Amino acid sequence: MPGFDAFLHPRPEGLYCPGGDFFVDPVRPVHRALITHGHADHARAGHMHVLATRQTLDIMAMRYGADFADHTQVADAPMRIGAATVSFHPAGHVLGSAQIRIETPGGVFVVTGDYTRTPSAACAPWEPVPADVLVTEATFALPVFRHPDPDPEIARLLDSRRTFPDRAHLIGAYALGKAQRVITLLRAAGWDGPVYVHGALRRLCDYHVDQGIDLGELRAATIERGNKAQFSGAIVIAPPSAFASPWVQRFPDPVIGFASGWMQVRARARQRGVELPLVISDHVDWPQLTATIAELAPAETWITHGREEALLRWCTLNGHRARALNMVGYEDEPE
Amino acid sequence: MRRFARLLEALAFTPRRSVKQAQFLRYFATTPDPDRGYALAALTGDLELRQVTPSLLRTLISERMDPELFALSYDYVGDLAETIALAWPDGAPDTVRAPDPPPLSALITELQRAGRADLPAMVAGRLDALGMSERYAYLKLATGGLRVGVSGRLARVTLAEFIGVDVAEVEELWHGMAPPYTALFQWADGGPRPEPALASLRPVMLATGFDDLDPGTLDPADFAAEWKWDGVRVQAVAEGGVQRLYTRTGQDISATFPDLLERLVFDGVIDGELLIRTGDRVAPFSELQKRLNRKRVSGPMMARLPAALRAYDLLLWQGRDLRAEPFATRRAALEDAVRALDDPRIDLSALLSFDTWEALAALRAAPPDPVIEGVMIKRRASPYLAGRVKGHWFKWKRDPMVVDAVLMYAQRGHGKRSGYYSDFTFGLWDGDALVPVGKAYFGFTDAELRDLDRFVRDHTTDRFGPVRAVAPQLVLEIAFEGLNRSTRHKSGVAMRFPRIARIRTDKPAAEADRLEHLRALLPPELG
Known part of the structure; x- marks a missing residue:
C-alpha cells in the first residue's frame, strides 16, 4: 500500500x-x-x-x-x-x-x-x-498562545473609552475577517453607537452586511479639516497599514489598539507601539x-x-x- | 489583585506620563487601602520582595511542562515571568474563568512571610488559581521585576493630585513614610494631614544642565555660582536629638559616617557635599567610595579617610523653615549657621566671583582642586524647591571638547590687557592650508600671557591695524563646550566658549588637528 x-x-x-x-x-x-x-x-x-x-x-x-x-x-x-x-x-x-x-x-x-x-x-x-x-x-x-475569550477583550476597549472619553480609539484589524469580528463583538458587548471604518475596509464591511451580518451603524473615518473634535471618543477600525501613515495624526490624541492573537506577547505589542493590545484572534x-x-x-x-x-x-x-x-x-x- | 494586574498592563503599554497618571488616579479612586499603597510601592520599586528567584520559577515550570516546549516558548517570548504566566498549564487562560483573586496586600504579606521551604508550593498554588494577566503581575511582583517606567517622582506628583495638594507637601512627608502609605491615602479621603516623622529627608532640590541653555538669555548678575564637588550630595538633618545623614535619593547613610554624624549638633537641615577631607586636602571620589561601600566603618578607616561636610544650602534652622526664602537669604543664614557651629569638619562651599559667563567658563576650565567636577549656578531669587525644576539651578560640568590648533593671528586686548596681544585666532589644517576656526582670549595664566605676547611679537609676518599675523608654528590646545554649524565662518563651525587650555610648545604645528576632525564632532544635522 x-x-x-x-x-x-x-x-x-x-x-x-x-x-x-x-x-x-x-x-x-x-x-x-x-x-x-x-x-x-x-x-x-x-x-x-x-x-x-x-x-x-x-x-x-x-x-x-x-x-x-x-x-x-x-x-x-x-x-x-x-x-x-x-x-x-x-x-x-x-x-x-x-x-x-x-x-x-x-x-x-x-x-x-x-x-x-x-x-x-x-x-x-x-x-x-x-x-x-x-x-x-x-x-x-x-x-x-492561549487566547482569552474575546468578550472580556472587547470589554477592555469599552473600558478604555470610558477612562479616556476624549481620545479617539483607533483599532488596527485586518480588512477581511478581523475587522468584522471586532465590530460584531462590539455590538454583542452592547456598543450601539457608530463605528467608524477606514476607507480600505468599507467594501468588505458592506459585503458582510449584504451577506446578512449585522454590523450596525458604520461611518466613514474621514475627518473634515479642522474638525478633529468630531472624533472625540470615537471607535475607529482601520487596517494595520494605515497606522504608518499621517492619517493617524488627524485624530485627537488617539489610543492605538490592535486586535490580534500576537498581542498576547507584550514585546510584540510594545514593538508596534500599541497602547491597547486586544487579544482577538481568528x-x-x-x-x-x-x-x-x-x-x-x-x-x-x-x-x-x-x-x-x-x-x-x-x-x-x-x-x-x-x-x-x-x-x-x-x-x-x-x- | 485584578485591578493591580490591569493597572500594570495599562502602565506597561503607554510611554506617556499623562496617561500613566490618569491610570493611577483611576486605580487610587477605585482601590481600597492598603492595596493602593502597596501597588504604588511595588511600581516605584520601594517594595522589596526578592525571595522568588528565576531558578525557583524554572524548577516549578520544569515540573509541569516538557522542557523542549518550554524552551521554544521562552525563546519566543523572551521574558521568564511572562512565559510562565502564559504557559502555566493548570492556570486559567483568562481572568474571567479564574476565581476572584485575593487582594494584592494579602499576596504581598504571604510572600513576605513565607519560609524558604514553603515558597515553591505556595507560588505554584497561586499560579494555579490566578488568571493569566494576574499570574504575570504576581510573578513580576514576586521576583521584583516590575519595570514599567514609573518614577518615584511621577508617583508622588500623581498622589498629590489625588489628595488635592501641591506635590511639595507630599514630598515633605514621603521619606518618613513606608508602604502602604495608609496615612497619605486617608488624608486624600478627608482624614488629617499626617505629621512628618522626626529627622526625615526633606525633598532635595536638583539642577538641570546648563549646556542646553543659551547663556545669552541669562543675566550673570542674577546668579550665584559655586564649585560642584565630586563627593556625595547629602542632607544632614538634626531634629529633637535625632541625627541623620541622607543621600539625595533618600538612602540613610548615617551608620556609615558616624564621625560626621556626631558633629551634627544643631537643630536644622543642611544641604551639602559629603567629602573625605584631611585639612584642606579633599580626597578624590574613589577614596570616599571605599567608605560608602561598607555598612559599618572601623576606627582606623575613619582616621585615614575622615568625613567632612561642605555646606551648600540651609533648609531649616532652629525651627525656622527657610525654603521659601530666596537663595541670597538662605546663603546669609547658612554662613551664620556654619560660623556658629565652628566645626572644622563642617565648612562652607565658597561662592565664585564672575561678571560674565565667559569668566565663569574660565573658572570652570581651571578649577583650583582636582576634585571639582564643574560649577553649580543658582538663581539668586529662587526658593529651595523640591526636585528637578527647570530654570533655577544649573550644573555645568567640566567635560570640554579639545582640539590642537595652530595660532594664526593675535590682537591687542582691552583694559588691563591693552599692552598685550591677548586675543588669539587659531586654525586647523584643511589640506595644506590653515583655516581659522575660532578665537580665544582667556584660559591662560598671566605668565602664559606674557609668553604668548612674546611669541606674537617675535613671529609676526604681517600687520593689519591692531591685528598681527604670525608664523604658523605654535600649537594651542583649545578646549570648548560645544560646536555648532555656522554659515558665517569659513570653517563652517562655531565653538562655544573656546579657550586656551594648554600651550603645546612640545608639538610641531604640522601635527595639529585637521578641520575634518573638528567637523566630525558636530552634532548630527537635523531634517
Whole structure:
C-alpha cells in the first residue's frame, strides 16, 4: 500500500492532489486551484480554474477584479474531480473560509486552511471533519498562545473609552475577517453607537452586511479639516497599514489598539507601539490546535505553515504521527 | 489583585506620563487601602520582595511542562515571568474563568512571610488559581521585576493630585513614610494631614544642565555660582536629638559616617557635599567610595579617610523653615549657621566671583582642586524647591571638547590687557592650508600671557591695524563646550566658549588637528 504522500503532497506551487490534478491554495498560477479562503496569501489571482465557496469567490473578485480566473465554480456540494471527491466545510476563520475535505482511494485528507474554533458572528463556525490526514496550519503553535475569550477583550476597549472619553480609539484589524469580528463583538458587548471604518475596509464591511451580518451603524473615518473634535471618543477600525501613515495624526490624541492573537506577547505589542493590545484572534491557539488533533485523532498530522517545531514535539509526546511540510508562500505571521 | 494586574498592563503599554497618571488616579479612586499603597510601592520599586528567584520559577515550570516546549516558548517570548504566566498549564487562560483573586496586600504579606521551604508550593498554588494577566503581575511582583517606567517622582506628583495638594507637601512627608502609605491615602479621603516623622529627608532640590541653555538669555548678575564637588550630595538633618545623614535619593547613610554624624549638633537641615577631607586636602571620589561601600566603618578607616561636610544650602534652622526664602537669604543664614557651629569638619562651599559667563567658563576650565567636577549656578531669587525644576539651578560640568590648533593671528586686548596681544585666532589644517576656526582670549595664566605676547611679537609676518599675523608654528590646545554649524565662518563651525587650555610648545604645528576632525564632532544635522 502506498503512503499518503502518493495522494497528496507539497509541490513548489502548493499542496497537490495527483488523483484530481489540482492544487490547494497554490502560491503560483496553476491549471486548477481549490481555495480555502480569501486572504491574499491563500487566494491569488491568475489560475485557470478556481473552486471555492461563493463568498470566497466574491471576495476574490472584489480584490482582483471579476476576471481573476478564467473559470470559477462555487463549491456548494461534494464534487468529483478525477479520482478525488472534494467538499468544503466551514473553518470559522473569516467569511467564506472553508476546510477542504479530499477523499482519495488512499484516504481522506482535510486541509484546514486557516481556522479557529472560537465562534464569531461574522462567519460560520468551524466544524470538526474526521480525516486520515489532517493538514493543519500552526500559526500560534506555541504553549504560550492561549487566547482569552474575546468578550472580556472587547470589554477592555469599552473600558478604555470610558477612562479616556476624549481620545479617539483607533483599532488596527485586518480588512477581511478581523475587522468584522471586532465590530460584531462590539455590538454583542452592547456598543450601539457608530463605528467608524477606514476607507480600505468599507467594501468588505458592506459585503458582510449584504451577506446578512449585522454590523450596525458604520461611518466613514474621514475627518473634515479642522474638525478633529468630531472624533472625540470615537471607535475607529482601520487596517494595520494605515497606522504608518499621517492619517493617524488627524485624530485627537488617539489610543492605538490592535486586535490580534500576537498581542498576547507584550514585546510584540510594545514593538508596534500599541497602547491597547486586544487579544482577538481568528486562528486556533495552542489549546484549540492540540485539542483538534486529540479529538480527530488522524493517522497523520501534516503542518503547512507557522511554528511547527513545538507542534511536532507535542505530537511526539502524545503519540501522534506528524510531519512538517515546510510550505513556503504563506505568511507566518498573518493577523 | 485584578485591578493591580490591569493597572500594570495599562502602565506597561503607554510611554506617556499623562496617561500613566490618569491610570493611577483611576486605580487610587477605585482601590481600597492598603492595596493602593502597596501597588504604588511595588511600581516605584520601594517594595522589596526578592525571595522568588528565576531558578525557583524554572524548577516549578520544569515540573509541569516538557522542557523542549518550554524552551521554544521562552525563546519566543523572551521574558521568564511572562512565559510562565502564559504557559502555566493548570492556570486559567483568562481572568474571567479564574476565581476572584485575593487582594494584592494579602499576596504581598504571604510572600513576605513565607519560609524558604514553603515558597515553591505556595507560588505554584497561586499560579494555579490566578488568571493569566494576574499570574504575570504576581510573578513580576514576586521576583521584583516590575519595570514599567514609573518614577518615584511621577508617583508622588500623581498622589498629590489625588489628595488635592501641591506635590511639595507630599514630598515633605514621603521619606518618613513606608508602604502602604495608609496615612497619605486617608488624608486624600478627608482624614488629617499626617505629621512628618522626626529627622526625615526633606525633598532635595536638583539642577538641570546648563549646556542646553543659551547663556545669552541669562543675566550673570542674577546668579550665584559655586564649585560642584565630586563627593556625595547629602542632607544632614538634626531634629529633637535625632541625627541623620541622607543621600539625595533618600538612602540613610548615617551608620556609615558616624564621625560626621556626631558633629551634627544643631537643630536644622543642611544641604551639602559629603567629602573625605584631611585639612584642606579633599580626597578624590574613589577614596570616599571605599567608605560608602561598607555598612559599618572601623576606627582606623575613619582616621585615614575622615568625613567632612561642605555646606551648600540651609533648609531649616532652629525651627525656622527657610525654603521659601530666596537663595541670597538662605546663603546669609547658612554662613551664620556654619560660623556658629565652628566645626572644622563642617565648612562652607565658597561662592565664585564672575561678571560674565565667559569668566565663569574660565573658572570652570581651571578649577583650583582636582576634585571639582564643574560649577553649580543658582538663581539668586529662587526658593529651595523640591526636585528637578527647570530654570533655577544649573550644573555645568567640566567635560570640554579639545582640539590642537595652530595660532594664526593675535590682537591687542582691552583694559588691563591693552599692552598685550591677548586675543588669539587659531586654525586647523584643511589640506595644506590653515583655516581659522575660532578665537580665544582667556584660559591662560598671566605668565602664559606674557609668553604668548612674546611669541606674537617675535613671529609676526604681517600687520593689519591692531591685528598681527604670525608664523604658523605654535600649537594651542583649545578646549570648548560645544560646536555648532555656522554659515558665517569659513570653517563652517562655531565653538562655544573656546579657550586656551594648554600651550603645546612640545608639538610641531604640522601635527595639529585637521578641520575634518573638528567637523566630525558636530552634532548630527537635523531634517
